[in-house]
Amino acid sequence: MSIIIPANTLAAGGYEVDNSCRFNGDAYVHKAVVAGNQRTFTYSFWIKRSTLNGYQTFIGYAGTAGGGGGTNRGELIFVGDGDDTLRVGFNPGGSSWSNYTMNTGVFRDTSSWYNIVLKVNTTNGTASERLKIFVNGVSQGLSGYPGQNFDTGFNVDGYVYHVGRSASGTGNFLKGYLAEAVFIDGTALDADSFGEFDEDSGIWKPIDVSGLTFGNNGFHLDFEASGNLGNDANGGTDFTEVSLAATDQSTDTCTNNFCTMNALDNFYAASTLSEGNLKVLTISGNAAYNPATFGLIKGKWYWEIKLVTCSNGDGSEATIIGISNQSPVNAGYSGSIVVNDGIGIRGNGKAWGADGSSGGGQETSGFDAIAVGNTAMIAVDFDNGKLYHGINGTWGNSGDPTSGSSGTGAYAFTVGTDVWFPGVNQRETSQTATFELNFGSPPYAISSGNQDADGFGNFEYAVPSGYFALNTKNLAEYG
Numbered sequence: 001m002s003i004i005i006p007a008n009t010l011a012a013g014g015y016e017v018d019n020s021c022r023f024n025g026d027a028y029v030h031k032a033v034v035a036g037n038q039r040t041f042t043y044s045f046w047i048k049r050s051t052l053n054g055y056q057t058f059i060g061y062a063g064t065a066g067g068g069g070g071t072n073r074g075e076l077i078f079v080g081d082g083d084d085t086l087r088v089g090f091n092p093g094g095s096s097w098s099n100y101t102m103n104t105g106v107f108r109d110t111s112s113w114y115n116i117v118l119k120v121n122t123t124n125g126t127a128s129e130r131l132k133i134f135v136n137g138v139s140q141g142l143s144g145y146p147g148q149n150f151d152t153g154f155n156v157d158g159y160v161y162h163v164g165r166s167a168s169g170t171g172n173f174l175k176g177y178l179a180e181a182v183f184i185d186g187t188a189l190d191a192d193s194f195g196e197f198d199e200d201s202g203i204w205k206p207i208d209v210s211g212l213t214f215g216n217n218g219f220h221l222d223f224e225a226s227g228n229l230g231n232d233a234n235g236g237t238d239f240t241e242v243s244l245a246a247t248d249q250s251t252d253t254c255t256n257n258f259c260t261m262n263a264l265d266n267f268y269a270a271s272t273l274s275e276g277n278l279k280v281l282t283i284s285g286n287a288a289y290n291p292a293t294f295g296l297i298k299g300k301w302y303w304e305i306k307l308v309t310c311s312n313g314d315g316s317e318a319t320i321i322g323i324s325n326q327s328p329v330n331a332g333y334s335g336s337i338v339v340n341d342g343i344g345i346r347g348n349g350k351a352w353g354a355d356g357s358s359g360g361g362q363e364t365s366g367f368d369a370i371a372v373g374n375t376a377m378i379a380v381d382f383d384n385g386k387l388y389h390g391i392n393g394t395w396g397n398s399g400d401p402t403s404g405s406s407g408t409g410a411y412a413f414t415v416g417t418d419v420w421f422p423g424v425n426q427r428e429t430s431q432t433a434t435f436e437l438n439f440g441s442p443p444y445a446i447s448s449g450n451q452d453a454d455g456f457g458n459f460e461y462a463v464p465s466g467y468f469a470l471n472t473k474n475l476a477e478y479g
Contacts (some may be wrong), residue, residue, distance in 0.1 A: 008113045008136060008203055008254060014196075015208050017046070017253040020179035021223040022443070023277040027049075027248065028173060029221070029230040029239035030065045036155030038092070038215040040168045042184040043076060043118040044194040046206065046254040048177040049110045050277050052084050053264055056174045058116070059183070060167030062297035065240070067162060071172025072153035073097075076118050084108050086133060088118060090146070091167075102133050104141040109280030110263045110277065113179075113254040113295035115195050115204055121188035122150040134191035136204040155185060155217055163221065163239065177240070177276055179253050180206055180222065185215030201472075206254055223249055226321050248274065251458065252441040252471075259294040259303075259422070259470035266290060268328045268335050269425065275443035280435045282426045284311070288328040288335030289320070289425030292439070294470050296323075296420045298382045299478040302452065302467040303422060304459055305376045306444065308434040310347070310426075319342035319433050320425055321376055323387065325418035337423045343413050345376070345389045346427060349396065351411045364411060366397035377466050382420070386410035393461045396467040401464035422470075440469030 003356040014240065041058055056078040063070020071094035079087045086102040106116060117134040124130050127145040132318050134140065146152070162183055166172035182194065195206050210233075211218060220234040226246040230239030252258035268288035272281040280290050305321050324342030337344040338352045345351050349369040368391040370376055377390040379401040386407040388399040395401065399409025426433040436443055440457030450459040454477075457469030468474040 008115070008205070008257075014198070015206055015255070017179050017222075017255045018251065019223045020046075020048070020177040020250045020253045021221070021229050021244065022177055022248040022250050023164045023174040024243075024248070024274060024276070025173045025175045027241070027243040028162050029241050029244070030160050030162045030165070031230070031237055031239045032158060032160050033104050033155060033217040033265040035157035036457055037186040038151040038153065039120070039122040039149060040186055040188050041120050041154060041186060041215075042189040042193075043182070044115070044189075044191070044209075045181040046113050046115050046179040048113045048252065048254075048257070049107060049178070050175040050273070052108055052110065054175075055079065055166070055172040057162070057164065057166040057172045058068045058174060058178075060162040060165055061159060062162070062169065063159055064169070065160050066169055067166055067171075070156075070159060072156045072159060072368070073167040074152055074154050077166065077172060078107065086116065088131065088152075089148070090152040092151050098146060098150075100131055100145065101143040102140045103143050105135070108264070111257075111260065113177075113257060115191070115206070115254065117189075117191045117194055117327075119188050119190065120152065120154075122146045122148060122152065124148070132153060132190075133461060134385050137191045137195055137197060139191075156196070161217070161219075161239075177250055177252055178221075178223075180209070182209050183214070183217065183219050184212060184214070184424060185217040187215065237338070247443065247445050250441045251456075252276070256456070257472040258441045261290050261424075261437060262293045262421075265327065268331050270331070275436070278437050278438070278439075278443040279308075282422055282433050284432050285429050286335075287425060287429050288331045289324065289337040289423045291324065291328065292422040292437075292470075292474065294384055294421070294439075296380070296479060297415070297418075299466075300381045300383065300461070300467040301378070301470055302378070302379045302463045303440070303470060304438040304442075304461065305373055305378065305424065306436040306438070307347070307370050307372055307434075308436055309431045310372050310434075311376055312428070319347040319370055319435075320427050321370075321378065321435070322423060323380060323420045324423050325416075325420045332429070335425075336427060337425050342423070343411060345370075347371075351387075351389070353411060353413060366409075368394070368396040375460055377461055379421070379467050381407075381410070381422075382415050385413050385415045387413060388464075390461075440471055
């Protein structure tokens with residue numbers, strides 16, 4: 001039986017990580033190294049996965065910038081084929097690979113963050129101390145260990161580090177959010193050099209690494225410069241970026257986790273998720289919806305949704321956006337977001353609220369239609385049971401999200417005791433649609449840069465007073 005390694009969800013106070021980088025399965029950074037220590041080094045990073053299965057590389061080491069080449073290779077990689085565990089491999093001098101797999105758990109949470117630390121010290125006389133992997137501060141079991149004084153092949157002069165791509169040159173690209181990627185050349189460090197357990201919550205959280213000794217090839221990728229995501233904050237030579245843009249910088253981090261679409265609840269919808277699970281492409285012949293990762297029971301929340309494409313040319317019949325307290329049930333029409341107690345705004349500007357029957361119940365006009373290229377605004381007041389909807393900066397139905405219990409222009413619903421999730425789907429099974437969702441850390445460029453009252457989020461339009469972006473700091477305070 002597999003053990004699911006626990007991920008971090010609610011970040012505690014202390015050191016703040018401002019940015020991460022969104023790796024979408026075709027991107028990486030690379031730079032050449034100088035001679036360093038092949039036997040002693042440490043690699044630490046924080047990861048929020050986007051997809052499971054498939055081989056995905058954190059750090060690869062090889063002779064060329066595109067992977068492969070030369071006689072020395074090495075990598076730390078998620079193992080594919082349904083394993084979803086970690087493996088570290090060394091291939092020095094062109095010999096056969098020496099692989100060591102973590103055997104104490106798997107990584108199958110795509111909604112939260114993990115800290116992974118790889119500690120290598122092959123000079124140690126004790127086999128189990130020559131190679132260690134820590135997950136959220138806890139040492140994990142491994143399938144084996146290198147021999148004493150084993151030269152790993154890392155840190156050979158003129159070779160190339162890749163972050164986000166395999167050493168073999170076959171790709172195995174990373175898919176997820178990466179933060180605080182730190183490499184220490186010449187020192188084997190435990191996890192407590194990179195994080196600590198919060199004394200109140202017990203949650204593993206990051207600490208400031210700027211005081212560490214990085215060594216010849218050490219680096220610190222903090223992703224704080226959107227125009228230079230390969231910047232080495234340690235002051236070394238910057239990495240060269242491949243297939244990364246300024247929009248791949250994210251504020252979804254290990255100290256403030258943002259809502260995304262739920263890759264683990266995509267069985268019936270079978271949509272294609274990308275851009276860190278913030279872009280959804282639905283499939284034809286299917287009306288099951290995609291829910292998000294955050295469940296809501298109280299508070300006031302705001303997010304935006306851009307309709308990028310729609311196969312019928314507009315969103316009038318093919319799209320529904322809103323909230324639901326039910327899991328998707330099947331691929332037919334009863335899988336719509338409005339099944340049971342869901343609430344959805346159709347592309348034609350009509351709000352549907354289900355009465356428990358398949359396909360919904362009451363229908364209310366007066367909301368604005370959604371056309372391709374539009375950005376929809378959603379504001380949900382769970383304290384008063386009101387949902388507001390607007391397009392491109394104007395609230396539909398003369399809505400006023402700050403109107404409280406009167407609910408001016410809102411769609412009224414009964415909150416009850418259920419947990420509600422944001423969601424999207426296309427209504428017509430003959431259509432497809434592409435949505436881009438912005439819960440506060442958008443996958444696309446924003447021209448205006450609006451935030452909530454606590455300074456969180458990056459929205460195209462003004463956040464209504466009293467409403468907040470969907471992240472764990474806000475959820476802990478208002479949800």
